[in-house]
Amino acid sequence: MEQYEPDRLSAVQLAATRRSMTSGRGALTRRSMLRATGVGALGLGGLAGLSGCGIPPAKREGEGLAATDHSAAEKRLVFSNWTEYMDVSEDEKHHPTLEAFTGRTGIKVTYTADINDNVEFFGKIKPQLAAGQDTGRDLICVTDWLAARLIRLGWAQRLDASNLPHAFANLSQQFRSPDWDPGRAHSYPWTGIPTVIAYNARATGGRTVDSVSQLLDDPKLKGRVAFLSEMRDSVGMTLLDLGKDPGAFTDDDFDAAVARLQEAADRKQIRRFTGNDYTADLDKGDIAACVAWAGDVVQLRSDNPDIKFTVPDTGYIVSSDNLLVPAEARHKTNAERLIDHYYRPPVAARLAAYINYVCPVDGVRAELAKIDKSMAENTLILPDAAMAASSHAFRSLSSEEETAYEEKFAKLIGA
Known part of the structure; x- marks a missing residue:
């Protein structure tokens, strides 16, 4: 099934993407959704939830535990993401880029927009991770500070570069080596x-x-x-x-x-x-x-x-939101292939056109111009060299500093 390549968007899909910018999803970004509902900020109560619940201080305790990988026998994976953070069809019943992945690989994705807040989501998955159990998720998307904590605790698996050829080749230099995950050994950015x-x-x-x-x-x-x-x-x-x-x-x-x-x-x-x-x-x-x-x-x-x-x-x-494979996830290879899918320029362009944040994938400008030329020229979506060079990441913090x-x-x- 690898020969099937529905990465190129049809005229109908392009039109639907353009319309999404002026109605529905286009009216409110993912980060705005969090602020509008009063969640997302790391308040003092959230800090207590991170540091005062029997979890050890944020430090590396070893690589994330790798469960037996059932990817070859089980052509599926579970992906947890933020609300309003995936492209949808005009009728809002389909996710075109996910369906393209399934069509190309035969891997079915159970997609759940069940992340509304980093602290809240950490509370959901913490008990299983702390007990060395499968969270029921093969791929998650969390903001950089929480990604750093999961990696330090040994709760994110090291990724296999051989399953990530497009991601390795196309990751923007701006995002290649954060201090909390040097060389992107455990994570790849979803968006900047x-x-x-x-x-x-x-x-x-x-x-x-x-x-x-x-x-x-x-x-x-x-x-x-x-x-x-x-x-x-x-x-x-x-x-x-x-x-x-x-x-x-x-x-x-x-x-x-x-x-x-x-x-x-x-x-x-x-x-x-x-x-x-x-x-x-x-x-x-x-x-x-x-x-x-x-x-x-x-x-x-x-x-x-x-x-x-x-x-x-x-x-x-x-800052960035980042894809990680949790410790003990059953379908690591399938998850890595999905990460790699989103580093194919036509796929990355479709996603960037929908969510409007910085695309971390090099080589998408021509594909994005097919959807909307103004977006391809917008340095808030595709930073030019000067803007990328002006970017700075807030350093990772210890639990005590946080x-x-x-x-x-x-x-x-x-x-």
């Missing part, structure tokens, strides 16, 4: 999530906003600035503005960034720290400028030409 500066040109009187210092100090923006309630994004962007590397900062550096934000909040320069609800205020102009997630900016710009974005000269923060930093940030934002 850039944090940039967005502004409403009408609300700023046509002035460009292109630095965190401007957000924090420009008197013409006073009371009309928002930062995100996600610690890694807001503190990370502030660290960059202070000339510090988010990938190698100290406790003192972190405290200086929080103090900088606190000072601006105290004098009411910052209107508020927000989840995705900044989007409505930015669209109306009640917020003139803010730290924003790229997927939201793509959507807002499609309807409001006054919405602009900039990447500060100091750089920007990028607790201490989140407590300080929660105090800052009044959580």
Whole structure:
């Protein structure tokens, strides 16, 4: 069945993808969905769930346990992903890229959008992982900080590069070697999530906003600035503005960034720290400028030409959601083949057109242009070399750092 290659999209599929950008899924990105429902942020209760429930501190305890692989005899796998994070057909009854995989390989995918929050999902799978049992899932998609924790605990299997030829060849340099998984031994990114500066040109009187210092100090923006309630994004962007590397900062550096934000909040320069609800205020102009997630900016710009974005000269923060095979999963090879499927450029283009975040796959520009030329030229979806070089990842944290930093940030934002 390997000769069947339905990776190329038909005219009908292309049209359906274009329509998805202006109705249904296109109105709300995956990350916005989390903020809209009030989940996704790692609050103090979530920290307690990670560090105070009998789980050892985050450290490597060995490679994830590999169960007997039943892939050859059982042509199936179970894939858990976030809600609104997979392409759908126009009637919303099919997942074209998953069906293309089954058609090409004969492997049936049970796809479940049962991840709504990293902490909540970790609570679901923790008991089985801690007991050395199968979670019932062969492939999961989690944000980088949780991926790091699972790898350190030995709860993610090492991937077999021989089953990942497209992934190995096409993974963007920007995502090749995070500090929490050097060489991508256990994970591959599903998508990248850039944090940039967005502004409403009408609300700023046509002035460009292109630095965190401007957000924090420009008197013409006073009371009309928002930062995100996600610690890694807001503190990370502030660290960059202070000339510090988010990938190698100290406790003192972190405290200086929080103090900088606190000072601006105290004098009411910052209107508020927000989840995705900044989007409505930015669209109306009640917020003139803010730290924003790229997927939201793509959507807002499609309807409001006054919405602009900039990447500060100091750089920007990028995080990622990542595919891992849990310890004891029964169908490791099948899962690896599915990961590899999404690194085929025509497949990656279809997915990127739907979810609007950074595509981690090189070589998709021509395929994405067939769907929508403007998306192929959008550096928030396909970063050019300069933008990719400006990206910085927030370094992985120990359990102790995670607790201490989140407590300080929660105090800052009044959580």
